[in-house]
Amino acid sequence: MTEPPPRFLLLGRPDCPLCEELYGGLMEALAGRPADVDTADVDSRPEWRRRYGLRIPVLLDAWNEVVCEGRFDAQALEDAMRSRP
Secondary structure: OOOOOOEEEEEEOOOOHHHHHHHHHHHHHHOOOOOEEEEEEHHHOHHHHHHHOOOOOEEEEOOOOEEEEOOOOHHHHHHHHHHOO
């Protein structure tokens, strides 16, 4: 049986240069690799805004654990992809 690809959620805001930079680094690192990446506006849910509103961009894994924030961290992504079944 094939494992599902890792899932990530990038929380940010429209027109946020740091968010765009993190997304670009993420897409480059994942090029050709199976992974599901969703993006969402941190202000779209009150709990996200409270928890992450001042920390964006924030990349979360499928278990809502922070992979990286502020800037893309390739090593943190690799660790996240290996750490969960």
